[in-house]
Amino acid sequence: MQVIELVHPYAPTQIKPTPVVLALGFFDGVHRAHQAVIETAQKVARKKKMPLAVMTFNIHPAIVYRHVNEASFRYLSTTERKQELMADLGVDILYVVHFNPAFAKLAPQAFVDQYLVALHADTVVAGFDYTYGQRAVANMQTLASFAQDRFEIVTVAEHDYQGTKIGSTLIREELDRGQIDAANQLLGYIYRTTGEVVHGEARGRELGFPTANIAATQPERLPGIGIYAVRMFVRDQWYLGMASIGRNVTFHDDNPVTVEINLLDFNGDIYDETVKVEWHHYLRGEVKFESAAQLIEQLHQDKADTRAYFKELEG
Structure with a gap:
């Protein structure tokens, strides 16, 4: 897949x-409804024997249009x-448009001329709710x-899950509530984040459950506070683990939220390593235990529950 970044006004030679066949959308999460748009475009591209291109943006449009704080926005x-x-979905060309103020000021006709026609779109495919300016004026209708x-238009209908529209907003809400299982259903794959292993308080090691403390290196949205069954990719291999997102309330009342992962079948120094984390299953909420002994007992249960979950997953 070729990735081409366009900064308005871009050079036509790019x-x-x-x-x-051009699919349009911001595609945050590339969830099941987004996949339907891209798969529809892929079918048209194959029929017409043309490359499949997708146009997206480097930042969420709300950062420019609604002045959402870019530093705090989590995708x-x-x-990356x-x-x-997109590559997994068979996209041939990915245009990443930098959503700067100059681009945001484009009138709908200028957007169509400069970013659809000028990209040589034979067919444009987008979801029913795609907009390219003021919603009442610049919509799929x-x-x-x-x-x-100058090009054909294919509009992809709403995709629902259990009677609710699949959308990035809903998935963010499910993540915030810790409902990772529901989020994964809406995404159509296991949610993944990245980070770097940093030094923590080493309390997990004292309890017999050493943890990798993960610091975010990208503006990615984490699941809500709770204990999760996860897999972590480190040193070219995936390992099962149980993750805690929380404040370590058994020992502190006002700690910042941290991400700590106990790997079930791994021992080693991985400080400063870049890792990937797959968030598979919500195990329980964060609990303030009366003693370290009670916490240790619960951690043994969490470990057993994690192994049982993945064993059942394997069938």
Whole structure:
């Protein structure tokens, strides 16, 4: 997959000269509804024997349009993760448009001319709720008037799960509530984050459950406070683990939230290592135990529950 970054106004020489089927969206999370858009575009591309291109943005449009604080915004998929997911879906060209103020000021007709027609779109595919400016003016229902018969338009209908529209907002809400199992159902894959192993208080080692303390290195959204069954990728291998997102309330009342992972079948010094974490299953909430002994007893149960979960997953 070729990744092409476009900063408005971009140089025309950056654009591939061949006609493409172009899928549109921000695609945060590349969830099941997003996958439906890309798979629809893929079918059209194969039928027409054209490359499949996707256009997305480097930051969430709300950061520019609604002045959301960029430093605090947390994504379901960073640009790097989005690239991995798009490649897995068979995308040939990924255009990453830098959503700067100049780009945001484009009128709908200018957007269509400069970012759809100029990208040589033979067919444009997007979800029913895609917008490219003010929602009442620049939506999928009005796109034909801006297209002026220069490309075909395919609109993908709403995708629901258990009667609820699948969307990035819903997935963020499920993550915040710790409902990782529901989030994974909506995503269509196991949610993943990245980080770096840093030094902590070493309390887990004292309890007989040494943990890797994970510091975020990307603006990724973490699940809510709780204990989870996870897998962690370190040194070219995946290991089973149980993760705690919380404040260590048994020992402190006002600690900052930390991410600590006890790997079940790994011992070694991995400080400063970059790791990936797959969030598979919510085990329980964070509990303030009356003693370290009670915590240790619960950790043994968490370990057993984690092994049982993955054993059942394997069938």
